[in-house]
Amino acid sequence: MNIKSLILGSAAALVAGGAAQAADLPVAEPVDYVKVCDAYGAGYFFLPGTDTCLKISGYVRTEARFNDADSRADEKFDIWARGQVNFDAKEETELGTLSSRVRIEGEDDGDISIAKAWLTLGGFYAGFLSSAGIVDYVGDMYGGDYDLGDTTVPQMGYNMALGNGVTATLGIANNKHLIGDLTPALDYAGQSLPTLVARLKVDQAWGSVSLGGIVSQARYADARYDNDVAYSVAAGGIFNLDMLSEGSEFGLNGFYTKGAMAWNGINDSSVMSDATLKGSEYELNELYGVSASLKYAFADNLWTVISGGYAEYDDQGASEDFDQWSASAELGYKPVKNLKVIAGIQYTDRDFERAASTADYDTWEGKLRLQRDF
Numbered sequence: 001m002n003i004k005s006l007i008l009g010s011a012a013a014l015v016a017g018g019a020a021q022a023a024d025l026p027v028a029e030p031v032d033y034v035k036v037c038d039a040y041g042a043g044y045f046f047l048p049g050t051d052t053c054l055k056i057s058g059y060v061r062t063e064a065r066f067n068d069a070d071s072r073a074d075e076k077f078d079i080w081a082r083g084q085v086n087f088d089a090k091e092e093t094e095l096g097t098l099s100s101r102v103r104i105e106g107e108d109d110g111d112i113s114i115a116k117a118w119l120t121l122g123g124f125y126a127g128f129l130s131s132a133g134i135v136d137y138v139g140d141m142y143g144g145d146y147d148l149g150d151t152t153v154p155q156m157g158y159n160m161a162l163g164n165g166v167t168a169t170l171g172i173a174n175n176k177h178l179i180g181d182l183t184p185a186l187d188y189a190g191q192s193l194p195t196l197v198a199r200l201k202v203d204q205a206w207g208s209v210s211l212g213g214i215v216s217q218a219r220y221a222d223a224r225y226d227n228d229v230a231y232s233v234a235a236g237g238i239f240n241l242d243m244l245s246e247g248s249e250f251g252l253n254g255f256y257t258k259g260a261m262a263w264n265g266i267n268d269s270s271v272m273s274d275a276t277l278k279g280s281e282y283e284l285n286e287l288y289g290v291s292a293s294l295k296y297a298f299a300d301n302l303w304t305v306i307s308g309g310y311a312e313y314d315d316q317g318a319s320e321d322f323d324q325w326s327a328s329a330e331l332g333y334k335p336v337k338n339l340k341v342i343a344g345i346q347y348t349d350r351d352f353e354r355a356a357s358t359a360d361y362d363t364w365e366g367k368l369r370l371q372r373d374f
Contacts, residue, residue: 040090051091058085061371069363081108084115096122116152125171126156131214131263132169132199138238138251138293139305141344141367142328146253146291146309151176151263157197165203173197175216176262192227193217207249209237218259218274220282228284230259230274247297254291259284266311266324276317283316301334321353342369 037044037053044053062081083106090099100119106112118127131151157171172194199212213233220227236253257264259274264287266272275282291309298304310325328346335341349362 053090055088059371059373063369065367067365123159128154132197138295142307142346146289167201169199171197207239211235216260232257232260232263245297249295251293256288258286271320286314303332305330324350338373340371
């Protein structure tokens with residue numbers, strides 16, 4: 001046997017032995033890579049091993065603010081930051097699309113909370129989310145004070161699509177005072193009936209209009225008195241002004257409230273209350289407001305918003321009656337995709353009809369906001 005034959009024989013033996021050992025090794029399972037889910041728009045992906053599509057979104061916001069109304073003992077100037085993360089999950093079922101959202105928010109004070117959490121199946125919805133009775137408004141910073149309010153409460157209901165962009169919503173919700181919206185030290189009467197929430201909305205190419213409202217229990221600072229029926233109604237619309245420039249729009253809305261103050265954008269618990277005790281009975285207080293906003297888009301990444309509003313509060317005790325008006329302006333710019341820089345200023349004037357425990361005031365506020373969306 002020569003050297004060449006010995007080397008070839010040894011190599012053949014090694015190969016045969018390696019093949020035998022490889023046959024004894026466990027076979028690796030195929031990798032289940034994350035797959036894109038394009039059924040619900042951009043950003044969704046399949047959770048491995050399921051039919052559920054998940055999307056993660058949110059923003060990081062930093063804002064510098066100056067408020068002339070604060071005293072020198074407070075922070076007239078302040079810089080604060082907030083982070084928000086949304087988890088949207090969707091999948092198809094025999095009863096329609098099953099979806100859910102969890103929104104987590106945290107600020108620089110270390111307070112992290114679930115800001116919203118809800119599920120939907122077809123038209124049914126349930127969870128902790130914005131009231132269906134709200135009416136949309138134009139603007140990022142200002143303009144939302146003079147409407148029914150973006151009120152977040154536990155609720156459930158049904159959205160019915162009637163065709164041609166018309167949607168009717170009917171639901172029930174907790175009373176707004178249950179989540180400590182007003183002074184928690186007051187002994188508010190307990191909830192015995194849910195709040196009824198309803199809205200009719202029309203979405204078309206020209207914009208949208210809404211009519212919404214709530215019927216609730218007036219909550220008193222003394223549980224010995226029976227709850228009265230309180231309500232709030234609102235109407236408004238956002239109208240496209242593409243004839244001026246693409247992205248321009250005009251918004252108009254108004255509301256009227258009797259005894260349901262916490263459901264509105266103007267919610268000053270230091271002055272306002274659902275009702276006033278007169279003699280041996282409570283009488284419901286009233287509030288109404290109107291506002292208008294104009295957004296003009298100079299380009300797809302540069303816009304301005306001008307807003308104004310008026311409100312009047314009627315306290316049955318006549319000691320806290322006031323009227324209020326405000327005007328605001330915003331300038332927004334997107335230097336790059338998903339980054340917004342917005343500067344805004346608002347002036348507010350409140351006048352009481354008579355000498356009250358709270359004095360008249362006029363003040364202005366300025367903000368500079370940087371927000372990165374993802």
